[in-house]
Amino acid sequence: MEAEQGSLDHVPIRATWSPSDASEVAAMLDKARGDGLAVVPAGGRTKLHWGNRSDAECVALLDLSRLRDPLDVQGDEGIAIVGAGVPVRELERAARAVGKRTRLPALWDAATVGGTIAADPVGPATRPHQRLRDELLGLEVALANGELTRSGGQVVKNVTGFDLVRLYCGSLGTLGVITRVTLRLWPLPELRVVRLREVASVDTAIQTAHAIVARGVDPAGLAVLPGPSGARVVCAVEGSRVDAEERAVRVAGETVGEDVWTEAERQVSGSQEPVDGCDVRVSGRASDTLPIARAVADAGGGLRVALPALGTVFARVAADALDALEARAVRERWAFFVERAAPEVKSARDVFGPPPDALPLMRRLKALFDPERVLSPGRFVGGI
Amino acid sequence: MDPRTGELVDRLRELPSVEDVLAGASEMFVYESDGLTLTRGRAAAVAFPSTTRAVCEIVRACNEFGVPFVPRGAGTGLSGGATPVDGCVVIECARMDQVLSIDAVNRTATVQPGLVNAHLTDAVSGLGLHYAPDPSSQTACTIGGNVAENSGGPHTLKYGTTSPHVLSLEVVLPDASVVQLGRRDAHAVGYDLRGVFVGSEGTLGIVTAATVRLMPDPETVCTLLASFPSLVSACEAVSTIIAAGIVASALELLDDKTIDAVEASVFAAGYPRNARAVLLVELDGTDAAVQAERARVRTVCQSHGAIEVRVARDEQEREAFWRGRKGAFGAMGRRAPDLYVHDAVVPRTRLPEVVEAITRAAEERNLRIANVFHAGDGNLHPNLSFDRRDADELARIVDMGEEILRICIEAGGVLSGEHGIGLEKRDYMHMLYTDEDLEPMRWVHEAFDPADACNPGKVIPQPRACTESNPRHRGYEKVTF
Ligand SMILES: Cc1cc2nc3c(=O)[nH]c(=O)nc-3n(C[C@H](O)[C@H](O)[C@H](O)COP(=O)(O)OP(=O)(O)OC[C@H]3O[C@@H](n4cnc5c(N)ncnc54)[C@H](O)[C@@H]3O)c2cc1C
Ligand SMILES: Cc1cc2nc3c(=O)[nH]c(=O)nc-3n(C[C@H](O)[C@H](O)[C@H](O)COP(=O)(O)OP(=O)(O)OC[C@H]3O[C@@H](n4cnc5c(N)ncnc54)[C@H](O)[C@@H]3O)c2cc1C
Numbered sequence: 001m002e003a004e005q006g007s008l009d010h011v012p013i014r015a016t017w018s019p020s021d022a023s024e025v026a027a028m029l030d031k032a033r034g035d036g037l038a039v040v041p042a043g044g045r046t047k048l049h050w051g052n053r054s055d056a057e058c059v060a061l062l063d064l065s066r067l068r069d070p071l072d073v074q075g076d077e078g079i080a081i082v083g084a085g086v087p088v089r090e091l092e093r094a095a096r097a098v099g100k101r102t103r104l105p106a107l108w109d110a111a112t113v114g115g116t117i118a119a120d121p122v123g124p125a126t127r128p129h130q131r132l133r134d135e136l137l138g139l140e141v142a143l144a145n146g147e148l149t150r151s152g153g154q155v156v157k158n159v160t161g162f163d164l165v166r167l168y169c170g171s172l173g174t175l176g177v178i179t180r181v182t183l184r185l186w187p188l189p190e191l192r193v194v195r196l197r198e199v200a201s202v203d204t205a206i207q208t209a210h211a212i213v214a215r216g217v218d219p220a221g222l223a224v225l226p227g228p229s230g231a232r233v234v235c236a237v238e239g240s241r242v243d244a245e246e247r248a249v250r251v252a253g254e255t256v257g258e259d260v261w262t263e264a265e266r267q268v269s270g271s272q273e274p275v276d277g278c279d280v281r282v283s284g285r286a287s288d289t290l291p292i293a294r295a296v297a298d299a300g301g302g303l304r305v306a307l308p309a310l311g312t313v314f315a316r317v318a319a320d321a322l323d324a325l326e327a328r329a330v331r332e333r334w335a336f337f338v339e340r341a342a343p344e345v346k347s348a349r350d351v352f353g354p355p356p357d358a359l360p361l362m363r364r365l366k367a368l369f370d371p372e373r374v375l376s377p378g379r380f381v382g383g384i
Numbered sequence: 385m386d387p388r389t390g391e392l393v394d395r396l397r398e399l400p401s402v403e404d405v406l407a408g409a410s411e412m413f414v415y416e417s418d419g420l421t422l423t424r425g426r427a428a429a430v431a432f433p434s435t436t437r438a439v440c441e442i443v444r445a446c447n448e449f450g451v452p453f454v455p456r457g458a459g460t461g462l463s464g465g466a467t468p469v470d471g472c473v474v475i476e477c478a479r480m481d482q483v484l485s486i487d488a489v490n491r492t493a494t495v496q497p498g499l500v501n502a503h504l505t506d507a508v509s510g511l512g513l514h515y516a517p518d519p520s521s522q523t524a525c526t527i528g529g530n531v532a533e534n535s536g537g538p539h540t541l542k543y544g545t546t547s548p549h550v551l552s553l554e555v556v557l558p559d560a561s562v563v564q565l566g567r568r569d570a571h572a573v574g575y576d577l578r579g580v581f582v583g584s585e586g587t588l589g590i591v592t593a594a595t596v597r598l599m600p601d602p603e604t605v606c607t608l609l610a611s612f613p614s615l616v617s618a619c620e621a622v623s624t625i626i627a628a629g630i631v632a633s634a635l636e637l638l639d640d641k642t643i644d645a646v647e648a649s650v651f652a653a654g655y656p657r658n659a660r661a662v663l664l665v666e667l668d669g670t671d672a673a674v675q676a677e678r679a680r681v682r683t684v685c686q687s688h689g690a691i692e693v694r695v696a697r698d699e700q701e702r703e704a705f706w707r708g709r710k711g712a713f714g715a716m717g718r719r720a721p722d723l724y725v726h727d728a729v730v731p732r733t734r735l736p737e738v739v740e741a742i743t744r745a746a747e748e749r750n751l752r753i754a755n756v757f758h759a760g761d762g763n764l765h766p767n768l769s770f771d772r773r774d775a776d777e778l779a780r781i782v783d784m785g786e787e788i789l790r791i792c793i794e795a796g797g798v799l800s801g802e803h804g805i806g807l808e809k810r811d812y813m814h815m816l817y818t819d820e821d822l823e824p825m826r827w828v829h830e831a832f833d834p835a836d837a838c839n840p841g842k843v844i845p846q847p848r849a850c851t852e853s854n855p856r857h858r859g860y861e862k863v864t865f
Contacts, residue, residue, distance in 0.1 A: 077731050078626065099629065128570065129597055133579060134548045147820045153798040155729045157545065157761040159534045159583050160799045160809075160816060161843060162825045166547070166579025175575070176824075187629030216603060216670075240629075243673030283571035285490040311490075311569055335571040352573050358563050361831060362575050368827035381574035 008040060008061075009053040009343040016061040021069070022140060022148055022179035025062065029177065030146025032060060033374045040376050041173040043085065043115025046108040046269070050119055050339055051172050053346045055378030064114055067179055075100050078185045079137060079154060084114025084178045100185035103135050108269070114178040120170030124223035124234070124264045128286070128309055133169040140180035141168055144370040154182050167365075174380040175369045189238035191245070192220070194261045197233040197253035202303060205231035206290045209308035213286075215250045223264035224306040234264050267305035268314055270340055278319055278341035279304075283312040284334040292334060299325040319345045330354055355382035389428045389471065392449045396431050396473070399445070401438035403479055406430040415474050418461040421722055421772065422782070423807045427454070427468035434479045436554060436562060436592040443590070444560040446473050447837060454839045455586040457498060457529030460521045462725050463806030465532065465585045469840055475590060477528050483507050484593060491598040492551060492568065497528025497591045504596070513598040516543040519802070520710045528591045534583030536802040538634040538666070538709065541760040543599065545802065547582045554593035555581065558833040568595045580828055585804050586839040588832040602633075602668035606678050607696040609705050610685040611659030615639055615755075618661035619736045621688040622759045625665070626732070628684065630677050634666040635760030636709050639739075642716070642754040642767075643708075649718055651711025653704050659691055663759070664709055712756050713767065720752070720769035724781055726788050730797035732762035738795050742766050745787045749780045763801035764792075789815060805843045813845045822847075 006013050014037070019025045032039045038056035042048060042063050067085035074080065075098030082091055088104045088111050095101050103125070104116055117139075120132050138152030141164075151164035168175055199205045205224040212219065212235055221236035234256075237247035248255070270279040280301070282292045289308045296303055301317035317325060322338065322345070329336035336353035338346070356362075359382045366373075366384045378384075385393070385407070396405045406412070407429040416424045428451065433439045446453045453473045456466040468474050480496035483504065487493070488511045495504060501522040504515040518537035519525055525535070531553065536545040543549075552566035566578030581588055612618040615637075622635050638646070640660045647655055655662045663685070667677045678695065685693050696702035708715075717723045730738045739755060742764075746753035752769040766788055770781045789799055789812055799809050799816055813822060825844050829836075 076623065076627065076733050079731075129544070129548050129599070131548065131570070133576065134544055141824075143824065147823070149821045149824060150817065151821065151824070153729075153816070154796055155731055155762055155798055155801075157536060157540065157729050157758070157763050157801040158798045159545075159802055159804050161805060161813060161822070162828050163534070163547070163580055163583045164824055164828070166576045166582075167828070169576065169579075171575055187626075187631065190629070216600065239669075240673055240676055242676050243670055246670045246672045283569065285487070285492075285569040287489050288569070310571075312571070335567065335569070335573055337573075356564070356567075356573050358565055358574065358577050361557075361563065361577060364831040365575060365828065368831055369824065384574075 008048065008059060009346055011054045011056060012058040013061050014058040016063055018063045018066050020066045022067065022142060025064070025177055025179050026142040026146050026148045028062060029142055029144055029374060033144060033146065033372050038377050039374055040379070041118065041177045043112030044087065044108060044110030046111050047115060047119040047121065051376065051379035052351050052383060053343060053378065054376060055383065062177065064177070065112060067114070073098055073100070073185070075185070078156065079182055080185055081154065081180065081182045082113050083180055084112060086113050087111065088113055088116055095185055096188060099188050101188050102183060102185060103130060104132065113181050117169050117178055117181060118171065118173045122307070122310060122312060123268045124305070124307055125221040126307070126310060133166045135184050136165045136169060136181065137184060138182035139165050139168055139178055141176035142179055143176045144372065144374045148179070152182065156184060172376060172380055174366065174376045174384060176375070189244065191241045192236060192238045193244050193248040194234065194236045194256050194258060195248055195251040195253040196256040196260055198227060198230060199233065200230040202226060202231040202293055202306070203290060205233045206293060206306060206308050208233050210286070212251055213309055217247050217250050219309065221261065222307065222309050224308060225264055225267060226303050234260055236261060264305055270304065270314070277316045278322060278345060279314065279339045280317055280322070280325070281312060281314050281337045281339055282325070282329055282334050283310065284332065286311045288332070288334060289313060291332065295325065295328050301325070322349070326353055350382060352381040385428065388449065392445060392451055392473070393429045395445050396429060396442060399438065399441045401433065401435055401441060402431055403434050404432040415456070415459070415468060418459045418464060418466040419725070420462050420464045420806070420808055422724065423464040423467045425468035426470050427474045428471050430474040430476050432476050432479050436556065439475060439556045439590050439592050440560045440562065442473065442475055443556055443558065447560060447835070452837050452840050455528070455532070455590045457526030458500070458524045460525045461529060461533060461806065462727065462803040463800070463808040465804055465806040465842060467807055477526065480592065488513070491600070492595055493598055494593055494595045495527055496593060497526060497531070499527050501525050501527060501530060508598055512601050514601055515549070515596060516599045517546045517549055520713065527594055527596070531582050531591050531594055532584065532586045533802065533804045536758070536763070538636050538758060541635055541758065542631055542633040547579060549597045550578060550582050550594060551597060552595045553578055553581060553591050555589040556592055557589045558835060558838040583804070585806060585843050587829060587842050589838060604671045604674040605666065605668045605702070606674045607702045607705050608665045608678065608681055608693060610663045610665065610690045610693045611656045612661045612663065612688070612690055613659070615661045615739060616736045617688045618663045619759065621663060621685050621690070623733060624684045624688065625681060626760065628680060630680060632665050632760060633668045634664065636664040637757040637759040638662045638709065638712060639755040642712050642756055645715040645719060645754055646708040646712055649711065649715035651707050651715045653708030655708055656692060664705055709756070716754055716767050716769060721771045721773070722769070724768040724770060724785065726766045726768065726785060727763070727800050727803040728788060728792040728797055729761065729763045729801040730792050730795045732760070734795040735759065735762055735764070738791055739764065741791045742788055745791065746784060749784050751780055751784055758801070761801065762797070786812070807842060810843060810845050814848065819847050
């Protein structure tokens with residue numbers, strides 16, 4: 001990976017710091033600010049390729065993987081309190097031991113709780129009304145001013161002041177470094193069924209997926225993948241035994257193993273190896289899924305996976321097709337995000353697409369949270 | 385009215401897009417508080433916009449005159465969020481009550497902020513859809529108020545509070561510019577400003593349109609009413625239901641005092657008078673799932689000593705079960721001139737001991753208390769009846785409010801689950817957060833409202849070190865909490 005070669009998008013990594021607890025994180029941020037050194041937080045490093053090329057001359061990598069304390073799963077309360085460096089997989093195992101689960105599925109063994117929250121990824125298991133930020137109850141965050149702060153709480157319902165938790169989620173570590181997380185747990189379903197339907201084309205597959213939703217299935221996961229002779233609809237249902245069985249009947253198709261599901265998730269993540277072309281994510285309303293998939297095909301891109309319930313399409317396109325596809329997305333009011341591309345390609349654009357009209361507000365926030373631009377400068381939307 | 389204010393009122397009246405402007409002393413009386421009558425303020429004027437443009441023009445005029453403004457919906461808030469700061473302009477959004485568009489395919493609706501919560505569901509029920517957040521005040525409160533408070537309701541247990549249902553907001557910022565926060569498709573780019581705006585209690589700007597998610601109606605709904613010989617056994621039943629992995633859509637508890645009040649009122653729901661607690665359980669989903677869960681819930685309740693478990697046989701009976709719960713505050717309100725509806729959250733498993741401690745504290749202060757809970761969320765509403773003309777009782781009420789917070793925070797809880805901080809709890813924020821914790825909230829405020837013009841003095845306390853308090857943060861006639 002790039003990080004191991006000593007650079008991030010060709011920006012040299014001058015040092016890697018591995019704090020062992022939250023107060024060390026805060027102290028390191030304080031020092032970095034004093035030294036005028038930019039810091040890029042890192043968890044499992046499976047999404048470090050997200051974001052613009054930093055405008056810093058060099059950066060220090062703040063490796064949070066040692067923040068493994070606590071790993072406190074409170075089954076009765078339905079919450080877990082964990083260090084940001086705890087791998088999602090490990091949390092998942094601990095939760096399962098008490099009959100619970102989180103809604104942070106992770107494919108890569110290395111992915112950490114903190115990195116996942118900072119990146120706020122979507123995947124086949126993301127339900128439209130249950131985003132990652134809705135699962136978070138409280139965060140401990142080290143700020144650029146060297147203070148360790150708490151927001152939210154440890155209960156499942158809370159409107160005590162501004163909702164900073166949602167602000168930090170998805171901010172790619174540009175407002176603060178997450179050191180500890182309190183999140184919700186849910187009961188393990190009694191039964192989970194993965195169903196596969198093979199159809200003649202991607203168009204048909206997307207329509208089939210919409211029909212599944214319209215039938216009241218409320219899938220626990222839904223994805224459309226290109227197949228050798230057409231396309232595949234993969235749908236997971238979960239619940240009590242009778243419930244999941246009933247929903248599975250409505251999905252139709254054949255019951256398959258979890259490996260089919262895993263393949264869908266892997267397609268979302270793209271390759272962990274360097275690849276030709278760029279990984280893009282284009283998103284709109286659920287009903288935009290089909291037009292987006294067609295636009296990707298028009299741009300000569302290869303569909304990796306479509307998530308029809310979310311209106312999101314993951315594709316691989318050639319670097320020289322990015323501009324046209326982005327222009328199309330802007331016209332149609334779709335969101336356009338280049339998740340992975342060569343550093344030269346990234347340097348020439350804003351990977352998040354045209355900035356939203358709230359960009360001035362976002363800049364003001366960044367200037368107040370991190371006036372000296374210590375945290376991942378230039379990496380976020382609009383070069384924040 | 386000082387001449388400057390008179391000039392501002394004249395200016396507002398000249399704005400063609402503003403429907404109405406009230407400025408008479410008796411008219412201001414109606415707006416001096418929200419549902420929390422413990423705080424009051426006297427506005428200079430109340431302006432009624434019906435369009436986004438009108439809101440911009442009102443805000444611009446206020447800025448020009450250096451007068452603060454306070455957005456208001458239906459005024460049902462319970463923490464003083466819409467209480468005017470003395471001399472301000474109240475921007476009353478109630479006439480911005482239109483459904484602007486409905487997208488049945490993608491299950492979203494775009495509405496104006498003054499739309500009454502229940503009217504949204506009425507507007508889409510023919511499509512088999514509904515708006516999930518359902519505060520007990522839903523026949524009166526507005527979507528704008530709900531967004532500002534991040535309101536919850538009985539069904540928050542399964543479907544979440546307001547925030548997950550808000551996709552995007554059109555907001556008039558305190559500098560009178562208009563900005564879109566979030567996106568209609570939920571794929572927002574950049575910081576989640578929509579997320580931080582929801583629950584900001586009218587301090588960051590004025591919502592002029594909201595695109596919200598609509599949910600498909602559940603195929604089957606089943607409501608059970610279980611009565612228990614003690615509050616503790618009812619709480620234990622709740623814990624067991626959750627531990628069994630049953631995701632109920634609502635788990636609501638009423639204590640004996642509440643049952644008495646409800647049964648003596650027009651909201652009488654047929655709750656058993658001999659019970660010490662009534663638990664309402666609602667299940668929804670596919671027919672098969674609901675039937676299976678219903679049997680399990682019944683067994684759990686019986687194993688915890690339920691006196692009786694009833695299942696609503698039809699929609700009429702279901703509504704009757706709920707009538708008592710939704711009318712509980714109203715029923716209690718009949719018993720004394722004033723009612724203080726408190727709101728706090730504790731870890732769910734601590735509910736029984738916390739309720740016991742709160743009840744004891746009320747008895748020690750010779751106060752009348754009745755409890756209603758969103759038990760599945762650990763969200764409790766101790767309700768205190770009082771007469772604000774009785775100075776001694778008023779002092780005990782204020783002291784009790786603080787005691788409830790102390791008990792809840794000691795148990796690992798927070799200051800509010802759904803009614804917000806407003807003025808009521810602003811100065812208690814330090815019970816939960818340090819000044820350093822609060823600093824990022826101040827930054828958020830500073831980014832949106834650097835001039836501190838919009839609903840000043842709410843939610844965030846002055847830093848403890850600050851002895852000189854901001855003059856804008858005074859100007860409320862407020863019982864000292
Ligand atoms: C709903 C959902 C679905 C998912 N689906 C998939 C899937 O289908 N496929 C898949 O592969 N994975 C999936 N995941 C897992 C996930 O995509 C990533 O692997 C994970 O987000 C990255 O974690 P990381 O620790 O490797 O972060 P890193 O790559 O180390 O960091 C990611 C970003 O966050 C910043 N950062 C890291 N740690 C912190 C911190 N503590 N504080 C502040 N900023 C920090 C970094 O600077 C970087 O910008 C899913 C997760 C969720 C929640
Ligand atoms: C009987 C009763 C039962 C209740 N039950 C519940 C319940 O179950 N759950 C719950 O969460 N709450 C409940 N509440 C509290 C209250 O109804 C909610 O807080 C509601 O969301 C307030 O809406 P409103 O329109 O009355 O707002 P208001 O009281 O008018 O205002 C509330 C806040 O919103 C701000 N505001 C209003 N409109 C806008 C706008 N357009 N833009 C920006 N800010 C705005 C105001 O400045 C204020 O800070 C109850 C209240 C009562 C009286």
